[in-house]
Amino acid sequence: MTAQPLIEVQNLKVHFPVRGKGLFGGVSGYVRAVDDVSFVINRGETLGLVGESGSGKTTVGRAILRALDATDGQLTFHRNGAGPLDLRMLKGDSLRKFRRNMQLVFQDPYASLNPRMTVRDIIAEPLECLKWGTRQEIDDRVREVAGKCKLNVEHLRRFPHAFSGGQRQRICIARALVSGPQFVVCDESVSALDVSTQAEILNLLMDLQDEFGFTYLFIAHDLSVVAQVSTRVAVMYVGRFVEWAPTRKIFFNPRHPYTKALLSAVPVVDPSREFNPFKLSGEIPNPADPPSGCRFHTRCPHADGRCKAEMPDWREIDGEHFVACHHAERLG
Amino acid sequence: MDMEASVGVTSTAATEASSVLDIRNLKVSFRTDEGIVTAVDGVSFQARKGRTLGLVGESGSGKSVSTRAVTKLLPKNAIIDPGSAIRLDTGNGSLTDVAPLPANSREIRNIRGGAVAMIFxxxxxxxxxVYTIGNQIAEAVRLHRRAALSPLGATETVGDQIAESLRAQNAKLTKQEAWEIAIEMLHKVGISNANLRVDQYPHELSGGMRQRAMIATALSTHPKLLIADEPTTALDVTIQAQILELMGQLQADLGMSIIFITHDMGVIAQVAHDxxxxxxxVIVERGPTRALIEDPxxxxxxxxxxxxxxxxxxxxxxxPVPGDIPSPLERPAGCPFQTRCPKRIPGRCDRETPQEIGLGGGRFVSCFLHE
Amino acid sequence: MTDATATVMDTGAETAPKASDQRKLQYYTASQWQLVWWRFRRHKMAMVGAGILILFAVFGIFADFIAPYGPSTRDRSYLMGPPQIPMFWDRNGFSVQPFVHGIETTRDPVTLRAVATVDPNERRYVQFFTTGDKYKLFGLIESRIHLFGVDKGKIHLFGTDELGRDLFSRTLFATGTSLSIGVLGVLVAFVLALIVGGIAGYMGGWIDYAIQRVTEIVRVVPVIPLYMGLAAAFPREWSNIQVYFAMTMIFGLVGWPTLARRVRSHLLAQRGEDYVLAAELSGASAGRVITKHLLPSFTSYIIVDLVISFPYMILSETALSFIGLGLRPPSVSWGILLQDAQNIRAIEQAPWLFLPAAFVVLAVLAFTILGDGLRDAADPYSVKKS
Incomplete structure (x- = not known):
């Protein structure tokens, strides 16, 4: 089976203006939340996107979903049989109608459900916005999707306050799936959950992918979760990708020093293994004022003069393994 | 005092070190609109000098509540059962039961930030x-220096520099001295340019720096026990690694006992002795970390x-662990885990509450399977 | 307690419906307003406050029926008469039906003023649903039936003023007037606040900035001189109805900025919530987001704000009428009644003329307590998180 692209992102830039105070405060600079990122997500695959807070990973997801406007670049949605569609050209009604194809599962299952609506109304909302069918048809569809997400009919009458975090997240998933999207962004969707619930929700997401062939962009800071669900993994640092490869390669043969640092910093549940994180000094730089050259050079133990001066190319170091580091080969 | 310190040094590897905190049969409930909710139901554990106890559990398991009971930082509707005992080393080397003391008593206030420090x-x-980091650390230092005049809150030292400097003065420290201690503490927790940072406000620091500053504040009064309530959960893994390492170093230096509350087994595996x-x-199982993780x-x-x-x-x-965690309002009868347990013994687990059984090697489990 | 649950578990862990289940289900399916009500209900003081206000509202609305006499009806035989309290016995014995003593007017031989003296031998029995002055309830239903009265002569529960008008009746009518001015004033302020604050909060940017500054300018205008200036500007020939509406407009125009700021900040806070983004990503239009998500999210808070701003309106009315710049006789309002009580003679000889002040105090207190209780209950979801 040849991989067909579904989402294609080219040179995506999202810059937020930093304004001075008051009515006439001018733009004093830009936060380069996402700065020139390109990637492709194939149909039915999961791209895991990892990075520390402030790396811009959430912004990438929101830009594709058109929850915020990209500053520059191309976002292409390859429709089944209807050819590519430029997402950035969608406006007004056509954008609203197209939203059924791409959905978001949030991080906080408490904030993302309107506490004043019943579960039925929450799940039905995308359908009602689409004027998808009669009330009866919508009810049937809601019941079907709720069942897939392991919610029972009785639950639909209740309000969100009746549910635990894990159950709420199932409601969020049901809402995301009800309109039959092809692409779902999971933005830290399991990080607020307890371990056992997290495992259950991840399994549910995987089952739904197997059944309906969803394509996921799975944004997380927890590498062990990403390891389980992703086909490929992209590592992001201060608005740019530093490494992109199939999951196995990222986890067993990381090439970028930042990826290595991230991996070693995860405490593993194995007391016999020495916890000796690859020490990263300092903290993630401010994206409003990113470092020159390679953005990681301020914290990288291998940085030299070249890293400081020259931005490394985004290059394929190995089959389907991209990295942005001057010294990737040397460091092995 | 010196004897105790030497015991602490020699017995870091031994299972029996002197207890700083000994909680027996702690029971905490909350008076709510829906009735009495039992959040902690008969919990016993010890925190030992120079060692880290990891408390792990899902949200709502009562891990925070059981440690907050020590400093009585509980909501007003909380009730600590009179049968509970919270025996704490408040500074003079012997254990005092603080369970019956009222939350606003002088003794408890002296314990908070004195013998017991907390980070969140x-x-x-x-x-x-509205105050600079330096102001806040210095204030804590001065407050608890004065507290040392009362017998319960007296801080004893184990040869640490700061404590030495504290002990040198019998009276309240001057502002200048407290300020210097603040700078020294910030330096100690790895904040560069400590003499500049000390003048900054909390919001001017990044997340990791703030966490370091909080640790500095907590340790500035040289506590016997540090309660760390999910201190790294909101941090990125690279920063988490830095903080965990720092806490390890500080423990080695200062010899305090740490209770580390987290839901992350990985963190527990790496930092906790027990x-x-x-x-x-309830505590379903406790014991030395390695044995517990390798053979639960x-x-x-x-x-x-x-x-x-x-x-x-x-x-x-x-x-996943099958099923959902029951709401604390509807605690199952018998063993609390029986509703989700794959090894449940019908007719037994849903009727009787298992008692804690010692398995040897410092391990305890509350389960009928191990009788 | 554990024993009790154990037996419940034993009798049927899976099948038998438990009594508590029904209650739980009720909680799970409870809408926001039910949750608010359940929380509010536990606030005993606020319930008392609400009770008092409901009572006042009933007094005001049904004043024609409850009051035994009209606001201007005079009883020439009982001028400046003290309150008459219904009793069940006197020296002549016990009676099942409450009664008051009769009145006899005599002239003081020195001052020649008419003085009402009580005739302890005459009993006037209190009766219910008596026929009295004709009135039109709500201006529609014509009736002569009053809630209570006496069989002969008149009864004055709160006494009378120097013209012999029944203070109890006048207080009831005044309650209606004063509360309705409050209600209308708050409504005017609320509509303005919703529009102004809504635009500011939803549009944001420079529009928000400009509106904010205008709001601040209105807020810093000192209120009392403004009231006085505006009220003094009312043409003398305006009828009382015109003055009444002009006053509500003034209160509304002065009162909106505080409310508008609250509306704006609620909107701003809610707009950033995940569930609003979720609705937008579901394809909801701006109209749908506003009506289905944003408005319901802060109605409960706004109600609290409205309740809390009530006392200011009532006090403003009372103050204005008291200094003679608001409503004028023959209208009755709390302020006007207190105006009657503001001379030394009243304090000395007729302290009962201050009874309406108790109503004002009670109403303001009740509103404040009620607002307090509502504020605690307004966000039933706040505790759920954590």
């Missing part, structure tokens, strides 16, 4: 936004360990 997940919540696994207000005895511990995604095995399938 959200450092912003424990700093006042671990207690909590579920619905309680079905819940087993399930929890299996549910954790691993980085060395890419499986696409995880093994």
């Amino acid at each position: 997940q959200e450092p912003m919540a424990s700093f006042s936004p 671990v207690a696994v909590m579920y619905l207000g 005895k309680h079905p819940y511990t087993e399930g929890l360990l299996q549910a954790i995604p691993r980085m060395d095995v890419l499986s696409r399938r995880l093994t």
